Every structure is written in C-alpha cells, then in structure tokens.
Amino acid sequence: MDLRGKAGLVAIAVCTGIWLIRTGSDMDLPPQPATTEAFARAAVAAEPDAGIPLPPSDPVRIRIPAIRVDAPVTRLGLRAGGSLEAPPAGNRNLAGWYRGGPAPGAKGASIIAGHVDTAEGPAVFYNLGTLKKGTRIEITRKDGRTAAFAVDAVEVFDNNAFPDRKVYGATVRPELRVITCGGGFDARTGYQANVVAFAHLTGEA
Template sequence: MTGGPASGMPRLLRAGMGAAAVGLLLIYNSVDTEPSTDAAASEAAPPAAAAPAVPGPPAASPPPAAAPAAPGAAVPGAAVLKRAAPVRLKIPQIAVDAPFTELTLSPAGQLNAPPPDDKNLVGWYRDGVTPGERGSAVVAGHVDTTKGPAVFLLLSLLLPGNKIEVSRADGTVAVFSVDTVETFAKDAFPDQKVYGRTTDAQLRLITCGGTYDKKRLDYLDNVVVFAHLESSHKA
C-alpha cells in the first residue's frame, strides 16, 4: 500500500445469510468487478473494499441476559445508549473526520461498499447495531480507492487507549476507547471474535490490509479495531 494513486475498479461486498452461535450474520467479502486497464496504475496501491462481514439486525435475535461476550471483549464501560444512527466519525490520532453513509443490501444479496468516488466516507450497515447500543456496531471504510489513499489508510496504527468519537443523530457523542488492533486473513476470519454478542456497547472498525493479490484482485487480510464505549456526552 502506498500513498500514490490507486488502481482497479471499486468493489462490491458479497453477502450471504448464515446462522451461527453468535446470532445471524451477513457474511461478505470484497471482490473486484474487473481488473484495471491502466498498466502504470496497477503497480500502485490497489483499491480496497471495506470489510468481510456485518452483523444482522439487532432486533432479529436479541441477546439473552446470560449471553457470553465475544472472545477478547473488553471490560464493560459506560452504560449503553438508545438506538440512534451515526452521523460522523472522528479519530484524532489518525486524522479521521468523516461523515457516515448507510450500507444496504442489493436485490442480489450484496452489501455495497461505501461509494468509491469519496475517499473521506465511512459506512454503517443501517440494519445493524448503532454505535453506543448494546452489541458490536460495525463501521467499514476503504483503505484506498481508485482516487488514492482513503479514510482508513492509517487504521492499523491505532493503539490501545486511543479514542474514537461517533456523533449520533440524537445529539449525543459516543466515545469509544481502543482495546486492540488485529489483522486476520480473509479466508480465516474469526466471526465469533469479531461479532460475538456482548453485554456492553462495543465498536468494530474494519478495512482491508496485508498483501494485495493481483490474481484475486483483492487484499488478503482485514484490519479490525476492537473498542468499547467509554463515555458519552451531548454534542
């Protein structure tokens, strides 16, 4: 991955429905629609899709009182918040200040990635947990696009204790504290660890990472930031 212009076509995120011990999941992987025809650009950083999986609607299968937290989950922090859509994401340590867009399923069962023509945009699956609600809220963003480095380019540089702020439509700001930053191979993605039910409010930031495979036209790994709700305040 470089700071130069990216190549290739924007990706869609494939979705499939599956039931697991942790509840209903929408599983998807980033794929290219076709390779770039620009030979020079193909040597630069390729574009990345956002993430391999997004949890299903929280109302479809509410966690029982005794449900265990996801493996590696943080110690519960602040009290959970009511449902409210996210409107802006700020991560001062890596200079992120980006608006949200809603991610939806296509008629073909694909979850579309954030639009590739906007490098400073993050996506939230609108039928999933909202940041600050009980459970694991998922935020996906590009590491780069056809226009170059994108919003989550430096996501892997976050450290435990770094703060993530999510401004919400109800006028509150949910403040999350980073617990860990981990990289997983896409073909061995730990669904339960990332999306397991939690008794507190947690956040997952996901982007592509690792080596870019020119044959698969995709990155081989995903970077996942695990964070828990530390506090909240009025905007």
C-alpha cells in the same frame, strides 16, 4: 446481527485496491497493525468497564483524531448475495455503518466499514492499522449525542480465516468494530485480509 459466513465477501465489498494496481508498488501497501496491539493470547484479561448503553440512533460522523479521520457516515445494507455494501467509492472520506446491526453506543457490536484506498489514492481508513490500544474514537449520532470509544485491540485477519463470531458476534456491552482491508495484495483478487479495530464505549464526548 449475524454476518457469519460472509466475512470474505466483506473484504471484497469494502475495497479492491485499484490504486495499488495503478501504482504497481508494494511500498504503497497500507500500514498493518503491530502484534503488540492484538488481544492478549496467554491469558484472558478482564474486560474494561464500558459506559452506560445509549438508546439507538443512527451515526452521522466518525472521528479518530490519532489518524486524522473526520468523516461522514452513510448507511450500509447487504447486497443480494449477502455481502456488505461498500460506501460509494467516489468519496474517499466516507465511512459506512451496517444499519442491520446495533447503533454505535447501543448495546451490541456496531459495525463501521470504509475503504482503505480507491482509484484516486488512500481513503478514510488507510491508517487504521496504526491505531494503538486506548486510542479514542468518537461517533456523532443523529440524536446529537457523541459516543466515545476506546480501542481494545487492532488485528489483521486473512480472508480465508476470518473469525466471524469474534468480530460480528453478540456482545453484552456497547462495542464498536471499525473494518477496512489490509494484509497482502494480489492484482487479481485484491486485498487478502481485513484490519479490524475493536473498541468499547467509555461514555459520551
């Protein structure tokens, strides 16, 4: 999968923050990742061992018990301009998988995106920024198998300085990226950043 050059569009596609515009309060900004949950900067740590890659199979559900996420997963493609489609905003408890990339559990970096809020209020990944390293994420797949992941880091990236290769680049092991909007908010342009949880496959649930 190669989404280089489309990172800013991903942020716009996933959410617009209409709820914040309606409430008019900065107190309603979603929680942001703690700096302690980012990847280590001073030294390059060895990557933890990953589970054995699974054969490709579409995801049907994502569970993150630590933040009470238990949501169905729909398929997402790219819009004509190259931006990632967003899950339908009418269902706040819905995530989307980029079907042009690896399936969760298969070799490579699988992309799951979802709204942080909609016009009705907080949405499926509102609390994504509160995740801690080691947090468990489960993806139930169409083949009936459940891929289990452990969070390696949670970071927030400004839209105009999004590390495309770090997030979307090819990986040699089965990994997962869970993405939503975050950072500051501007009523004219929406959220100014993306929150990304990086995880690796640990096995099957």
